[in-house]
Amino acid sequence: MSTAADGMITAGELAGRGPDPAGARRGRRRGQVNTGLVVGLVMTVTFLAIAALSLVWTPADPNAVAPADRLLPFGSPGHLIGTDALGRDIASALMIGARTSIVVAAGAALLGLVLGTVAGLTAASARPFVDETVMRGADILLSIPGVVFALVLAATVGAGVGSTVFALSVFFTPSFTRVVRAAALRVLGEDYVAAAQLYGRNRLFILARHVLPNIFSVLIVQFTLYFAVGILTEAGLSYLGVGVNRPDISWGMLLKEAQETVGVASPLAIWPGLAIVFAVLGLNLLGDGLRDVLDPRLRKRAS
Amino acid sequence: MTDQPVLDVRGLVVRRDDLVAVRGVDIQVRAGQRVGLVGESGAGKSLTALAVMGLLQLGWTTEGQVLHDGVDLTRISDRAFSSRRGRTLSMIFQDPLSALNPTQRVGAQITGVVRRHTEASRDDARAQALELFTQMHLPRPEQMLRAYPHELSGGQRQRVMIAMAMACYPQLIIADEPTTALDVTVQKQVLRLLDAAVQDRGSALLLITHDLSVIAAMCDHVLVMYGGRVVEEGPVREVLRSPRHPYTKGLLESQPTLDNIELEGTARLPSIRGNVPSLHDMPTGCAFRTRCDRATAQCEVVPVLEGDASRAACWHPEPALSQAGRS
Amino acid sequence: MSAETHGVPIIAASGVCQEYKLARRTLLGRRERLAALQDVSFHAMPGEAVGVVGESGSGKSTLTRLLVGQERPTAGVMEHEGRDLWSLDRDGRQEFRRSVQVVLQNPRSSLDPRMRVGSSLLQPLRALHVEVDMAARVREVLEQVGLGTDVLSKYPHEFSGGQLQRIAIARALMPHPKVVIADEPVSALDVSIQAQVLNLLKDLVTELGLTLVLIAHDLSVVAYTTSRVAVMSGGRIVETGRPADLFHHPTAEATQALVDAVLTVENGLAGKALR
Numbered sequence: 001m002s003t004a005a006d007g008m009i010t011a012g013e014l015a016g017r018g019p020d021p022a023g024a025r026r027g028r029r030r031g032q033v034n035t036g037l038v039v040g041l042v043m044t045v046t047f048l049a050i051a052a053l054s055l056v057w058t059p060a061d062p063n064a065v066a067p068a069d070r071l072l073p074f075g076s077p078g079h080l081i082g083t084d085a086l087g088r089d090i091a092s093a094l095m096i097g098a099r100t101s102i103v104v105a106a107g108a109a110l111l112g113l114v115l116g117t118v119a120g121l122t123a124a125s126a127r128p129f130v131d132e133t134v135m136r137g138a139d140i141l142l143s144i145p146g147v148v149f150a151l152v153l154a155a156t157v158g159a160g161v162g163s164t165v166f167a168l169s170v171f172f173t174p175s176f177t178r179v180v181r182a183a184a185l186r187v188l189g190e191d192y193v194a195a196a197q198l199y200g201r202n203r204l205f206i207l208a209r210h211v212l213p214n215i216f217s218v219l220i221v222q223f224t225l226y227f228a229v230g231i232l233t234e235a236g237l238s239y240l241g242v243g244v245n246r247p248d249i250s251w252g253m254l255l256k257e258a259q260e261t262v263g264v265a266s267p268l269a270i271w272p273g274l275a276i277v278f279a280v281l282g283l284n285l286l287g288d289g290l291r292d293v294l295d296p297r298l299r300k301r302a303s
Numbered sequence: 304m305t306d307q308p309v310l311d312v313r314g315l316v317v318r319r320d321d322l323v324a325v326r327g328v329d330i331q332v333r334a335g336q337r338v339g340l341v342g343e344s345g346a347g348k349s350l351t352a353l354a355v356m357g358l359l360q361l362g363w364t365t366e367g368q369v370l371h372d373g374v375d376l377t378r379i380s381d382r383a384f385s386s387r388r389g390r391t392l393s394m395i396f397q398d399p400l401s402a403l404n405p406t407q408r409v410g411a412q413i414t415g416v417v418r419r420h421t422e423a424s425r426d427d428a429r430a431q432a433l434e435l436f437t438q439m440h441l442p443r444p445e446q447m448l449r450a451y452p453h454e455l456s457g458g459q460r461q462r463v464m465i466a467m468a469m470a471c472y473p474q475l476i477i478a479d480e481p482t483t484a485l486d487v488t489v490q491k492q493v494l495r496l497l498d499a500a501v502q503d504r505g506s507a508l509l510l511i512t513h514d515l516s517v518i519a520a521m522c523d524h525v526l527v528m529y530g531g532r533v534v535e536e537g538p539v540r541e542v543l544r545s546p547r548h549p550y551t552k553g554l555l556e557s558q559p560t561l562d563n564i565e566l567e568g569t570a571r572l573p574s575i576r577g578n579v580p581s582l583h584d585m586p587t588g589c590a591f592r593t594r595c596d597r598a599t600a601q602c603e604v605v606p607v608l609e610g611d612a613s614r615a616a617c618w619h620p621e622p623a624l625s626q627a628g629r630s
Numbered sequence: 631m632s633a634e635t636h637g638v639p640i641i642a643a644s645g646v647c648q649e650y651k652l653a654r655r656t657l658l659g660r661r662e663r664l665a666a667l668q669d670v671s672f673h674a675m676p677g678e679a680v681g682v683v684g685e686s687g688s689g690k691s692t693l694t695r696l697l698v699g700q701e702r703p704t705a706g707v708m709e710h711e712g713r714d715l716w717s718l719d720r721d722g723r724q725e726f727r728r729s730v731q732v733v734l735q736n737p738r739s740s741l742d743p744r745m746r747v748g749s750s751l752l753q754p755l756r757a758l759h760v761e762v763d764m765a766a767r768v769r770e771v772l773e774q775v776g777l778g779t780d781v782l783s784k785y786p787h788e789f790s791g792g793q794l795q796r797i798a799i800a801r802a803l804m805p806h807p808k809v810v811i812a813d814e815p816v817s818a819l820d821v822s823i824q825a826q827v828l829n830l831l832k833d834l835v836t837e838l839g840l841t842l843v844l845i846a847h848d849l850s851v852v853a854y855t856t857s858r859v860a861v862m863s864g865g866r867i868v869e870t871g872r873p874a875d876l877f878h879h880p881t882a883e884a885t886q887a888l889v890d891a892v893l894t895v896e897n898g899l900a901g902k903a904l905r
Binding site for chain 1: 698753754801
């Protein structure tokens, strides 16, 4: 397969060697900037920066009720985006909400990623029986709707950040398991794995030193995309009232509160809505952009 | 034979951004002629073929002309091209499994080609397909028509591909490494069938391969490509008996064949030193000079094809009248 | 270096069979068996270069997997220096892994793309706990395969196929093996590079006294590099002999077919290649 059309393939293959030395070269060689990736990166960094800022500073206390200042419009002095029906500062609430989104969504995605990687690598490298067991287990978990599971969990354990993270990670883990298993199987089929086995490397070494580095780009991309899914799902759960509640603040919860006053002050629902769109769009653009750069196989299939 | 070539490629350049894979290639194929295009990875032979067929992947652009049947193929619309592909020119690929539609029976695929380009009725097309399969010595052709590509062996698939390419009596067939993916024993059968099919229809053949012995068996004219350019061109007998370009000579000498097997263990094959340059660091001037024993300062300038019986692009070619015998 | 019959073969298979179970056709159906190798006996003497040829499906890949100890045969005995491979103790097994090394077909796949070449070269030594001066050994081996030390800090994608195959050969040589098993080592390489790699393998046999087992589909490649060739077909070894004899007086049908299939430039020019 190396002979024909090799010129064509070499360039593409070179572009697929990941973030190490090839990474720097590739951008120059292709001579084109991936717009989606750059926009996504800027949006995501902004989102993360705002969340980080809320740790040290917010314009006001978002839980401080001030009936005198209720329903101030956009651009009011001291309340940049205005206040809600109880006079609480919306800008501050949004900043804290960004933090909650990160804790819940990134936490759940990370937990799902770790569990999914362990399960996926086990399934890919173990005997067929173990593989079948793990994967059918994943199928069963996937067949339970995530939102329903979170509702049940909230009803039994109680709503809150902890149970939301747990519910989401249970929801994410099987998907990660599938992706990791598929990627790992591809690497395990490579000759360098066969070579490593022949000079006596054990399974753990092969998984850690050969498989993990080579599926790392897949993991990064999946994490980014599920981070976005996590934000959406968390917003949905909080909107239903089984996620985050005051004094914690999340965007979904703000949406729920805004809905209660929708006839009085409709714009209230716009701000958390925009925040969700901004964060999710940014992460999705980033994830797709990374996938294009890191995994040329998928790009080829898509075109 | 008319004097108008069925394929006249003039100054073809294929590039992607600043990556130039084909650097000005001229190819003429006359009616009924069999032209071989030899080269290894990065030589640009496959991109040349894809450019001629209008099948380059997104991002690759062409310059120059590809004249076929009085039109410049690089300038006609995709639609106009589609109506020619399979009819006046057709292509045989290296990997028939990916070139055939996996969800359609091979018989349907062949009759599809026939009916798209001719007025044939369903039954006529089917009869033609059956006839083609019989010519290709496919066992039990009736049943074979109803098979899906994955149910066939590699050799059978390639025969189906050839049958499909021959269906409309094309003026020109472009075969890109048609036997590289096949077992050696199957290779010969497939080449034999391709040979007969081209012969029967009087089609011209442009055969792309890395294997000089396939060229020797199938072609009457050969172009040797290296680093995106044609470095030697001429009648097969001339070029392979008395190669003038050091690259062609090196290729011929470095292949283990029946002759040097007699040496058994004692002697070594002469080999071309160095490595095949990648597209990203192609030497300036003559691309072969970094691997060539004869290279001088003069070779930093690109040589042009020169000669009578066979033409070589080399500043220090082998004399034209060298002996036919090889060591 | 010739194939004399005295002494103990360094690697041998006697009466080896290998069967694979196929996947079930139906849920409770019986798993059918596929006999990939049937009663195969094969050996290589120290310092000998032996070839195995056959078409795809002839069983040569299965034989390779058995020779390198990747799979255990369903019947028959695999031996390394006269000792049963599958009843070796831990140390014996380690010694086998050190002294039998493999070079695979596709050099792009046989080196980890995320590992620097230097690190890849040291892997066999580290895995097998070979006590040597690693830096000196790397320099020595790189010189044997004709590469400079500048390759060590690079990644595989920075090399061409021919260079990568040299690196793969270097890795195989690192732990001072006695046997190198090369599975189609040149079929993925460019024509102008194949001769380089074949010459290199040939030199290693003469200069280092290595035993070489070369597996290929191309009779002329095997014949050029080795002094004794086994022809495989349908899971059996159908003929063994000196390459020149096989070429000129093939007795088995499969050998005849392989010889007939060889295309040469001379035959082509004489117009008898396709006859």
